[in-house]
Amino acid sequence: MSWPTIDRNQSPVVSDAPAVLNDAVREKIRSFFDRYDTKRAVLLPALHVVQDALGYVSWKAMMEIAELLGIHPSSVFDTLSFYTHFWTHPKGKKVVVSCRNLSCTIMGGAKVLDAIKEELGIGEHQTTEDGRYSLVTEECLAACDHAPCLLINEKLHKCVNPADVPALLADENNDRLDMPRSDLFDAPGRSESSEPIAAGGGNGKKD
Numbered sequence: 001m002s003w004p005t006i007d008r009n010q011s012p013v014v015s016d017a018p019a020v021l022n023d024a025v026r027e028k029i030r031s032f033f034d035r036y037d038t039k040r041a042v043l044l045p046a047l048h049v050v051q052d053a054l055g056y057v058s059w060k061a062m063m064e065i066a067e068l069l070g071i072h073p074s075s076v077f078d079t080l081s082f083y084t085h086f087w088t089h090p091k092g093k094k095v096v097v098s099c100r101n102l103s104c105t106i107m108g109g110a111k112v113l114d115a116i117k118e119e120l121g122i123g124e125h126q127t128t129e130d131g132r133y134s135l136v137t138e139e140c141l142a143a144c145d146h147a148p149c150l151l152i153n154e155k156l157h158k159c160v161n162p163a164d165v166p167a168l169l170a171d172e173n174n175d176r177l178d179m180p181r182s183d184l185f186d187a188p189g190r191s192e193s194s195e196p197i198a199a200g201g202g203n204g205k206k207d
Contacts, residue, residue: 021064025053029068039069043079047086056087084138092127092134094175096120097151101140108162109148113137115162116150119169133169 021029028049032042046065050057057065057080066073080086098104098113117123120133127134143149146158153175157168168174 017060019064020054020058020060021050021068022053025049026068028053029065040071040075042069043071043076047076047080051086056090058088084136090127090131093132094153095134095136095151096169097141098135098137099139099141099143099147099149100137101144103144104141104148107147111162112148112150112160112165115165116169119165 029042029046032045033039036042043065046069047057050061050065054061062076062080063073066076069076080088096116098116099109100113101109104112116135120128120135122128122133122135124135124137138151141149141151141156143156143158146156148160149156149158150160151157152168155175155177157174160168
């Protein structure tokens with residue numbers, strides 16, 4: 001058996017590949033610049049903006065984010081790869097996140113996960129053929145008092161039983177939030193009277 005050789009000096013992106021971030025996405029990222037002391041500090045919001053728009057953050061998108069923020073592409077990848085929330089390849093329209101921590105395991109979380117796999121016909125880190133669902137697990141969803149729990153996109157489902165799974169996954173509204181999202185992310189930018197958010201004790205100068 002031989003292991004494939006990877007040339008890390010070879011870019012995974014074709015040099016003349018078309019841009020993937022449109023003007024609206026770029027402008028949304030720029031709207032965060034006045035909230036922070038440096039453009040580098042906008043990296044996490046930028047990743048969220050891109051994933052919301054494209055569904056995932058491709059290698060090409062990472063390079064364009066880096067250019068927009070004036071940082072090296074490796075800094076974008078280092079940050080993206082630290083968080084399990086971000087995807088580097090296409091995912092389903094809805095992502096089911098099953099908690100695998102101790103509280104959920106004791107309360108039957110493993111059986112719930114098995115029921116999800118059986119109902120969707122996929123394993124962890126896989127996507128259904130129709131592109132409707134992807135399945136992943138997380139170490140903790142911070143809802144131990146409602147174990148076993150799971151997320152469908154951003155909506156938390158509490159005290160889920162294996163018998164609940166078929167109806168839950170068939171529900172078209174299973175990812176609809178019961179309350180509005182914060183204005184912090186969706187706001188176009190800070191008001192003139194507000195102060196920018198400090199990032200890492202910077203000197204207040206913008207890039």
